[in-house]
Amino acid sequence: MTADDSYGRLDDDNYPAYTMGRAAEMLGTTQGFLRAIGEARLITPLRSPGGHRRYSRYQLRIAARARELVDQGTPIEAACRIVILEDQLEEARRINAEHRRTAESPESPNPPGTA
Template sequence: MEQPAHTPDGTAGTGDKFDDDDYPAYTMGRAAEMLGVTQAFLRSLDTADLITPQRSGGGHRRYSRYQLRLAARARELVDHGTPLDAACRIIILEDQLAEALRINNERETGAS
């Protein structure tokens, strides 16, 4: 996973946090509430290596908006009967494909 954007001095800028999809802004309880899942479901996504939340100073999991989108996609697949391990693999492959397409598009537009 990409790390949050930082200012030139290496610290996350305050304004950047509001726009940064990778900023770990959500506690486990809030993330579970927003997604309509249990905290155990979120922990299972961590165990399955789909998302690895950052930890607060006290060791509590913190999730980014990007991670919440992945978790929502996992819930969608699981709700439609896909086993969790297969759902995680599908999401990882979708993410890799999107990244490859993005890189390919950048190369094509840069070569023009």
Template structure:
């Protein structure tokens, strides 16, 4: 049985490629292309299969949203990386202000 902290860990690689693609509503090839574009780097199981975390699924879902809207995949990946960096900077800034 999985440890409780694994169930709450958004970085735990719990989803197979097939299940991740099903959740996002994309093809496994789309997920591979996101890996090639360095947006998400899936973990590998002992058997070498790709495994995705909830955090990675959120990034992939955002990439799909942008791509469905007509944004080039490379541009979509760059936008998502910048959005993620901004969110992290705002989080850190908020922590510093609360000190």
């Protein structure tokens, strides 16, 4: 691996760059909280060659949202389910918007209203 390869990963939201301790510190929570949301299958951290949990920036954003809900009194299992559903909704909206753009583009073989 070259230095350029390593620096390129800094922009990758899915690169597991953060240890459990650092992730907990960044989120202002405990390592136990991260283990709990892992057990609830909200996020699945990757493992280092030594077996240590490693988190990506994307996973930290998901964990931060779950923490907000838990801090507001939502049980952790419910918070995890809410975050999963919010994430799925966001993805569905992104896909729908992409389909709309494709259907409305001049290159589209069948513009809206024609068949």
